[in-house]
Amino acid sequence: MARFNNLNNTAQRANAIGERIYADQVHYASMVSKLLHKSSSEKICKVKNRFHSKSGYETRNVPKSIPVTNQKPKVDIITHFPANDFLCVQEAFERDYTKMLVSQLQKIYPFIVYDVGYCSPMVNFCGLSSGLMVASRYEIAAIKFKPYSAKCGFCSIVGKGLLMMKVILGESNGCRSVGYLFNTHLQAFQGTKPIVSSQMSEILLWTTEFRERHDAPGEHVTFDILCGDFNIDNMSPGESSMASHELFEVYTDICREAPGKDHDWTVGTELRSSLLHDKSISTPEGLKAALEDPYLRQHYVIDADLQTATMDSIYNAEVKVDTHGNLVLSPVGGRRRIDVVLYRNDCPVTVKNFNFVTSLAPHTDHIPVSMTFHCDRPKTE
Known part of the structure; x- marks a missing residue:
């Protein structure tokens, strides 16, 4: 929601974003849930059931409902947010505008954390907060924020850091189910400085410390999710060292096929600032429609081919064309994916859906991402 992304009318955008999320969660998600329930109840298969009769064993075809499961997550570009238990936001820097967004979100999320950060000459020169916000349907048991120790450029006046939360999911047979949720926004336009790598190392340290401090006997940790705007992508040559950081060995990014290569179904999440107002x-x-078309996607979304991440190389990145002005299609065209949702490997989850969501167009310069996953419940004897 920041005004530093070539988008103005922040108050109007804050209200519009809140209204769309509310509508998606209350109306659209409910409608989809009913349709899916109806569809799954109608899916049957013919199975051979044996039963014993006086005349002996017979066989007959009996309709039987079966669960429909997929080994691989379903991936799609969708125009509405699916039903979300948690909503993580970055760049909610301005308190008054953030309150406008919160006024809409609190209709569906009873627990919301916002206006997070430190304001001091040492952290952000008394400038902007972290801009991080989390809305949750579940009670928050513990919360902590830590600012990054390294930063440069414009981010020196922004209190960026890591927002850490523990949520209570429920209790069964005396065993409490909990989850850990981490939201962050990393250094932008670092140039040749190793700022992002330093911040990712701090993430690994702080998430481990937070869990060690708040893990309790009799609790079952069902998930550990890290998400946010990382301001790096997995395929740009100039960011290859960060794509190979240890963090991606501890946390899994299902969009990555390997360091330096994303799955073919991924799309970029950072729009070209010069084209944000295109009708x-x-x-x-x-x-x-633009994201689904390789040519249009490359026209509107930044390419994953950066050599150095600077304000000029990102904001003024030109669409690649030939001498006749025709777009030259690239395998990494329109695929700078900087917004991520990761799960920690020691708390594995089964990812059911991964979506790139266009619901907030034209009110943000990023493509929101959504991940739906299944958690294992604690075993009871």
């Missing part, structure tokens, strides 16, 4: 992508449907 073709000013609606959720228009932006979805």
